[in-house]
Amino acid sequence: MEDVIATSVTLKLRSPTEALSLFGQNDENLKLLRTRLSATVVARGDELRLSGEEQEVEEAARTFRSLIDTIRSGGKVSLTELQHTDLDALATGPEAAEPRNEVANLPGRARPKTAGQRRYVAAIVDSPIVFGTGPAGTGKTYLAVAMAVESLTHRRVKRMILTRPAVEAGERLGFLPGDLQAKIDPYLRPLYDALYDMLPADRVEKLLELGTIEVAPLAFMRGRAQPVSARVLTPFGWREIGSLQAGDAVIGSNGRPTQVLGVYPQGMEGVFRVEMSDGAVTRASGDHLWAVRTPADKRRGKPARVLRTRDMAESLRTARQHRYELPLLSSPVRFPEREVPLDPYALGLLLGDGSLTGTTTPTVASDDPELVDALRAQLAPLGVEPFYRGGVDYALRTVGGGGRGGVIVANPLTAVLRELGLCGAKPSSTFLPDVYRLNSASIRLAVLQGLLDSDGGPSMQDGRSARIQWSSASERLADDVAFLVQSLGGVARRNVRRASGRSPGPARGRRVRHREDAHRLEIRLPAGVIPFRLHRKAERYDATGRAMRFVHAIVPAGEEECVCIRVAASDHLYVTEDMILTHNTLNDAFIILDEAQNTTPEQMKMFLTRMGFNSKVVVTGDTTQTDLPGGVRSGLSTAVSILQGIDGIDFITFSKADVVRHPLVAQIIRAYEQQG
Numbered sequence: 260m261e262d263v264i265a266t267s268v269t270l271k272l273r274s275p276t277e278a279l280s281l282f283g284q285n286d287e288n289l290k291l292l293r294t295r296l297s298a299t300v301v302a303r304g305d306e307l308r309l310s311g312e313e314q315e316v317e318e319a320a321r322t323f324r325s326l327i328d329t330i331r332s333g334g335k336v337s338l339t340e341l342q343h344t345d346l347d348a349l350a351t352g353p354e355a356a357e358p359r360n361e362v363a364n365l366p367g368r369a370r371p372k373t374a375g376q377r378r379y380v381a382a383i384v385d386s387p388i389v390f391g392t393g394p395a396g397t398g399k400t401y402l403a404v405a406m407a408v409e410s411l412t413h414r415r416v417k418r419m420i421l422t423r424p425a426v427e428a429g430e431r432l433g434f435l436p437g438d439l440q441a442k443i444d445p446y447l448r449p450l451y452d453a454l455y456d457m458l459p460a461d462r463v464e465k466l467l468e469l470g471t472i473e474v475a476p477l478a479f480m481r482g483r484a485q486p487v488s489a490r491v492l493t494p495f496g497w498r499e500i501g502s503l504q505a506g507d508a509v510i511g512s513n514g515r516p517t518q519v520l521g522v523y524p525q526g527m528e529g530v531f532r533v534e535m536s537d538g539a540v541t542r543a544s545g546d547h548l549w550a551v552r553t554p555a556d557k558r559r560g561k562p563a564r565v566l567r568t569r570d571m572a573e574s575l576r577t578a579r580q581h582r583y584e585l586p587l588l589s590s591p592v593r594f595p596e597r598e599v600p601l602d603p604y605a606l607g608l609l610l611g612d613g614s615l616t617g618t619t620t621p622t623v624a625s626d627d628p629e630l631v632d633a634l635r636a637q638l639a640p641l642g643v644e645p646f647y648r649g650g651v652d653y654a655l656r657t658v659g660g661g662g663r664g665g666v667i668v669a670n671p672l673t674a675v676l677r678e679l680g681l682c683g684a685k686p687s688s689t690f691l692p693d694v695y696r697l698n699s700a701s702i703r704l705a706v707l708q709g710l711l712d713s714d715g716g717p718s719m720q721d722g723r724s725a726r727i728q729w730s731s732a733s734e735r736l737a738d739d740v741a742f743l744v745q746s747l748g749g750v751a752r753r754n755v756r757r758a759s760g761r762s763p764g765p766a767r768g769r770r771v772r773h774r775e776d777a778h779r780l781e782i783r784l785p786a787g788v789i790p791f792r793l794h795r796k797a798e799r800y801d802a803t804g805r806a807m808r809f810v811h812a813i814v815p816a817g818e819e820e821c822v823c824i825r826v827a828a829s830d831h832l833y834v835t836e837d838m839i840l841t842h843n844t845l846n847d848a849f850i851i852l853d854e855a856q857n858t859t860p861e862q863m864k865m866f867l868t869r870m871g872f873n874s875k876v877v878v879t880g881d882t883t884q885t886d887l888p889g890g891v892r893s894g895l896s897t898a899v900s901i902l903q904g905i906d907g908i909d910f911i912t913f914s915k916a917d918v919v920r921h922p923l924v925a926q927i928i929r930a931y932e933q934q935g
Contacts, residue, residue: 267310268320272327278305280330281323287338296322329372366412366457369405375917376402386909388867388876390855390899393913399879400853404453407849410875411471416849417564418470421450423853424477424862447474450853470570475546477852477862483567483869484525484544484821485835491824492834494594496697500835501822511828512840514592514700514748521825523865528821531568536581536809537750539837544821545569548842550832551583551810565847572813581809586832586840587785588748591700599694600675603702604792605637607709610681610689610736613655617683621655621672622648629793630712641671687732687775691739700747704788707743711782712793717800718781727782727790727800730756737778745838749784749806783807808839825868848874855880855895857887863894 272278282289282302293300298311298319309319326336371377376398382389383406391399407419451474454463466472487501492510503509503519511517528544550563554577563586571583599606608630609615614622623645625631631653635645638655645653657670676682679692695706715729731737741751756777783806784790791797826833831842852858852866855878863878870876880895887893902908 265311266313266316267308268316270307270309270320270323270327272305272307273331275305277327277330278302281326281336283336283338288336288341291338291341292322325374328374328377365402365405366408369402369457371402372398373917375911375913379911379913380406382909382911383875383877386907387874388870388908389878390895390902390908390910391877391879391913392882392895392899392910393917394881394915395884395918397913397917399913400449400851401453401456403851403853403877403879404450405457406877407851408454408457410849411466416873416875417847418473418849419466420473420475420848420850421447421454421853422473422475422477422851422866423447423450424855424857447476450474450851470566473567477858477866483546483548484523484528484823485547485841486530486542486819487822488819489542490836492592492838496693500824501820503824509824509826510592510834511826512586512589512830512832512834513828514588514590514746516593517826517828517833519824520827521868523823523825523868525821525823527818530816530819530821531572532812532814532816533568533810533839534812534814535585535837535839536807536811537752539745539750539808539839541836541839541841542816542819543568543841545572547823549583549585549810550830550840550842551585553577553582553584554580557584565842568813571810575810575813581811583810585808585810587750587806587808588746588834588838588840591703591748592746592834592838594697594699596699596702597694597697599698599702600678601641601672602637603695603698603705604709605634606695607706607711608634608713609709610691611710611713611715611731615676615681615684615689617673617677620670621676623653623655624651625653625713626651627793627795629795633792638672641675643670643672688735689731689733690735691743696739696742703743703746707740707747708790708792710740710743711790712796715782715790716796717791727784728779729782730777730779732775732777734776734778737780740780741837744780744782744784747784747788749782749788750808751783752781754779754781850874850876852876852878853880855898856882856885856893858894859887859891860894860897863898867898 272281286302289300289302296319297315298309300319301308301310307323309316309323311319330336365380371380375393379389379391379399380402383403391403393399404421407416407421410416411419454472454474458466463472467474485500487499489500490497491500491503494508494510494516503522505519505521507519508516509519525544530542530544532540532542534540545568547568548565549568549571550565551571552561552563556562556564566583574582576582608625609621609623612623612625612630614624623631623634625634631645634653634655638644642658643655644658646656648654655670655672673682679694681689681692684690691706695702711727711729714731715727718726718728729740731740737753741753744751756779782790783804785806786802789797791800824833825831826842832840833842835841850870855863857880858866867876867878878895878898880893882893882896882899885893899910903910
């Protein structure tokens with residue numbers, strides 16, 4: 260016969276109010292618990308004494324401690340719930356013996372009521388990524404939304420994003436009735452319901468309108484992308500974004516290379532043409548992300564906010580001004596330094612004022628002695644010098660090679676121009692060779708200074724500080740000069756004056772008809788970048804003001820195959836067409852993926868790798884309720900199996916003891932478990 264060990268435990272309540280909440284009106288809760296527990300329960304004031312066999316007392320103590328913990332975390336213990344609660348599961352919960360205080364001041368009626376829920380809320384507070392898995396009715400989604408609202412309200416994050424895969428009913432969105440919103444709302448209704456339960460309806464609507472709260476199916480959230488043909492700047496020049504692979508390098512906002520961490524094909528997406536105030540243009544999907552600042556943000560000293568293309572499309576102006584300012588490069592692009600065959604400043608002067616026909620000795624036209632002297636100094640290492648021919652013309656001939664009867668010596672400058680592909684170029688076909696265009700910042704600036712000293716000048720119009728005007732008959736050279744300016748952190752607005760219809764201009768004392776269009780740039784450079792070496796232009800240049808770029812227009816541009824990339828830069832910005840800075844990762848956001856058991860492994864990887872800095876991700880789901888097609892493994896199951904042990908990722912598994920819906924739900928779950 261086994262010995263029976265008798266024992267007793269005394270539980271101390273904090274106050275008469277806590278005792279009343281636990282015991283119920285007229286001790287109705289206590290009476291019910293006495294009938295359902297094997298241990299003897301005696302209540303005296305704010306104390307509970309439990310006695311009986313050791314195992315019975317331990318189970319009763321765990322049950323009462325779990326109930327006390329629920330009360331202390333803001334929950335209620337009602338007679339109806341106790342009548343339908345599985346006390347065995349409650350007593351064997353993973354933390355039933357160790358009551359914990361509430362870890363967050365949650366909005367509305369949201370309170371963790373069970374040990375599992377308290378662990379869940381604590382994990383969300385402590386860990387950047389939390390997986391909450393378990394049966395329906397355990398509060399996974401509701402508490403996650405509550406934590407997101409709490410973080411947004413206290414400004415720990417700037418955005419709240421709620422998403423779920425739209426495959427629960429096995430239906431395709433395109434075949435459902437109604438417009439797009441009507442099609443997706445049924446899938447997102449639980450998320451909307453939780454929001455409206457915690458915030459006033461008018462505030463929810465306002466936050467949804469501003470894009471501060473985003474509720475969308477996962478398939479829509481993934482479309483933060485650019486067409487595969489969109490160009491991205493790399494340390495070796497432009498590449499189509501569709502050709503990039505993980506491990507490649509692109510240029511970030513600081514002008515330095517940053518590694519591509521992931522490339523995610525997006526399929527066919529609706530794209531928009533995004534036009535900037537300086538004429539720069541790129542294309543992106545409606546959900547593509549942009550770091551922008553509004554006039555109000557600048558007045559209040561706030562950092563950039565992150566908006567989608569579609570968020571900006573209907574509110575591009577405020578008080579007749581551009582509303583969204585995009586960041587520019589914080590420092591010049593760092594291309595690898597390369598040797599050049601000709602001084603870059605001299606090349607800039609020749610591209611502006613030189614004649615490079617190749618059939619005769621190269622010449623330059625200038626009435627400024629300072630430029631001629633500068634050109635003489637820069638060409639001396641080649642053994643070439645300017646030789647005055649009359650008027651404003653100078654022949655760039657070989658030193659000592661121009662006398663009659665002397666030995667004919669090949670012109671070294673002509674050889675260099677031939678090497679660069681410029682020999683024979685007409686004014687309308689000149690260009691900047693890549694060895695100069697994709698070189699160090701000092702080389703690029705020197706070329707730009709030569710071009711501006713020859714064919715450019717500071718604007719003298721009132722109110723146009725920090726502006727420079729430049730023009731050329733060569734469209735390709737105009738593209739190259741714009742690239743130089745933008746790569747140094749400036750902006751270059753472009754316009755074309757057509758040759759047809761223009762009045763003839765003076766040339767050598769007579770009126771000459773224009774034969775070529777004039778490609779004109781209006782340039783702004785960042786502070787510290789000196790655009791002129793020529794003293795008379797430098798003295799007139801007003802360096803006040805700053806270069807700025809605003810979103811000017813967003814226009815639908817059909818559908819294209821798209822791709823998104825993730826980069827390692829801390830701000831997640833990368834350089835796309837016309838030196839436009841854009842990015843594709845969610846910073847300062849609280850992101851919830853609900854019903855995650857219906858994601859594929861590829862979708863789950865895409866979702867998790869979108870996480871940016873100062874962001875929090877909560878993934879919820881029930882792996883027993885997957886609606887994916889047969890043979891497709893759940894992305895949630897895959898993630899839970901392969902991400903274990905990674906610091907910063909927490910996994911909370913709920914049980915039937917954590918069910919807080921109708922008390923019958925726990926019994927239904929238990930019946931199905933027993934049947935399985």
